[in-house]
Amino acid sequence: MKFAKELEQTLADDEIPEEWVEAAIQYKALKKCIGRVVKELNYVGLERNTLKLLLENIEINEKDTTASNPIVAKYVLKKSKIHNEIVPSLKIVVDYNEELTDDYINESITMLKKKLENIVVGTTSDSENNEEFLSIDQQLNSTHLGDHDDASTIKSFESDKTDKSKDRAERETALSPRTTIEQIPGFPKKYTITIKLRSDAKFFHMLNEELLVLDQLRNKEEERLIKDIQIVSNTMNELSTKESLKKGDMYKWRELFRMFIDSEIYFKTNNTEVKTFQNSSDSVEKRLEQFKENVNKTKILTTFKNKKSLNTFQEFLYINERLLRVLKFQSINSKALTKILKKFDKQTSLNVKMKVPNLITPDHIFMNGSSISKTICSIIQTNILTVIPQLDDYLCPICADIAYKPIRLSCNHVFCVRCMVKHMQANHDECPLCKKSKAVEEADSSNIDVDLALKMVKFFPKETKAKLKERQKERYNEFANTDSKCIIT
Structure with missing residues (x-):
């Protein structure tokens, strides 16, 4: 399936709001704009294969993997400072052999500049004019209206001629790029031709406008x-x-x-x-x-x-x-x-x-x-x-159960109070996680996180009740198995 059809079908989905469809990238319109870019490039003699040769190293000989053609062109994309739009330009470097005379270089540059200037103003070759005039003359000579031949017939052909010339001029103006030729400083026989196409600038402007709408x-x-x-x-x-x-x-x-x-x-x-x-x-x-x-x-x-x-x-x-x-x-x-x-x-x-x-x-x-x-x-x-x-966020790292009656150590790690008592009875005074010295030894009743304890009772009533029941059972077993009157609280 061609992408244009895929895009059309996707946007036709009932779940896509109408305002989204209108804001989507206008793929077909951009394709038409690319067609105009191609026409403008062809108009100045820069068709696709020619550009490929100028912009890239091409392997001319299949047996020779080393490209022989020099890269003499570069397509430059810059962002304008005002609207952040992409401003394109095609730069072609013309490097004349030093053995050539200055007169020859000047003559060549003059001819090239004149050709580009002719393109800019939309002029055409004499052969194109002659063909058009010949076509009109043939029409005039082959027209026989008998008694009705008069000046109006001639006038109509003259009008057609004017309209065709006007249309041709408008088409050529639309295809005419802006060009500049500059000598590269320090290289008297090296020049840069900068070609600013009209159609590619419109392409990137259109693309930028559509992206702004999507933003x-x-x-x-x-x-x-x-x-x-x-x-x-x-x-x-x-x-x-x-x-x-x-x-x-x-x-x-x-x-x-x-x-x-x-x-x-x-x-x-x-x-x-x-x-x-x-x-x-x-x-x-x-x-x-x-x-x-x-x-x-x-x-x-x-x-x-x-x-x-x-x-x-x-x-x-x-x-x-x-x-x-x-x-x-x-x-x-x-x-x-x-x-x-x-x-x-x-x-x-x-x-x-x-x-x-x-x-x-x-x-x-x-x-x-x-x-x-x-x-x-x-x-x-x-x-x-x-x-x-979630319960996982309130578990004691030692017993992997809810940290009922949570103790927050000076290092900010939280454990249930019972695990901390056992930790101290095992002669450990450091934090079980970060190993901060005396973090457990320094803890007292003021380290109980009351707000966290209340939150646990509110959101985990079943878990806190089960933990309390387990704690009471453990206390009972300890009391039953020891002669000491001192038990863990």
């Missing part, structure tokens, strides 16, 4: 997603104060969020290198669908005690589906950019597909695929997922 769309969608996340966050905080959440919905929410985190929908972690990698839009779609299937299999949604919990989860899913659509839209437009630059190179040999992305990416946030994913995922993590905390 605006991206910002608008990010603001909308952040607003939706805040609404869900407010509802989640409201639900966390409800008695129904404490009685069971909270554990259902925790399980849903655990499944969401484990699905690694947007970013995949490499456990061996502890690095994260952004998933492609196709991978995001598959992982999101798998997450929804897993949720349905558990039938958690049917057991919510508070109906508002179900509606809030649906809103949470909608945020993720909306973000997925943005990523898919981003992906197809990024592909369109790659394809159109590849086509530009294929038809002109100007080699822009590697240069342009490096120039435009810093200015156009829409093309930075990871940006919106990182932003939205970070906000989801901060504003939604942490409302119902």
Whole structure:
């Protein structure tokens, strides 16, 4: 399938909003613009194979792997300081042999300059004029209208002649590049011809304008997603104060969020290198669908005690589906950019597909695929997922159980009080994690993190109750197996 058709079908999806379709990269229009670039290059005698020879080292002899032709041309892309648009120019170096006389060089440069000036003003060769005049004369001589031959007939042909000349001049003006010829300082017989095409400048201007529209769309969608996340966050905080959440919905929410985190929908972690990698839009779609299937299999949604919990989860899913659509839209437009630059190179040999992305990416946030994913995922993590905390974030590193009655050492590491007592009884006074000296020995009742303890009781009532029961059982066993009246508290 040709990409133009693929792009058209993607944008025809019912889930793609109309304003997105209008903002998408106009692939077909850019293709037509490339056609005009090719015409303009051909007009000045720089067709694709000629440019390839001027811009690259070509192996003329298949047996000889060493390219023999010198690179005498360079396609330069610069960014304007005002609008950050790409300003293209083609520079060709003409190096005359030193044995040639100055008169010959001057004559050659004069002829070349005159030719380029003729192109700029849109003049044509005498042979082209003669052919056109001959065609008109033949029409006049072959026209016999009997008694109706009069001056009006001649006038109509003269009018046609004028219109054709005018059309030809307009076409040639549109194809006429701007050129300058400069002597290279220090090299009296070396010159640089700078050709600024009209059509490629229009191509990059059009591309920049379309990317600006996509930037605006991206910002608008990010603001909308952040607003939706805040609404869900407010509802989640409201639900966390409800008695129904404490009685069971909270554990259902925790399980849903655990499944969401484990699905690694947007970013995949490499456990061996502890690095994260952004998933492609196709991978995001598959992982999101798998997450929804897993949720349905558990039938958690049917057991919510508070109906508002179900509606809030649906809103949470909608945020993720909306973000997925943005990523898919981003992906197809990024592909369109790659394809159109590849086509530009294929038809002109100007080699822009590697240069342009490096120039435009810093200015156009829409093309930075990871940006919106990182932003939205970070906000989801901060504003939604942490409302119902995961047990893994509240475990004691020693017993791997909830850090009931948490002790925060001076090094800021947290352990349950019982593990710290045992640690001291084993004659260890350093932090078990960072080995800070006397961190345990210096700890007292003031090191108990009261706020964290209250949070554990609120969000992990079953775990704290089980830990307390286990602690009491352990205390009983210690009391039964020792003659000492002193027991661990």
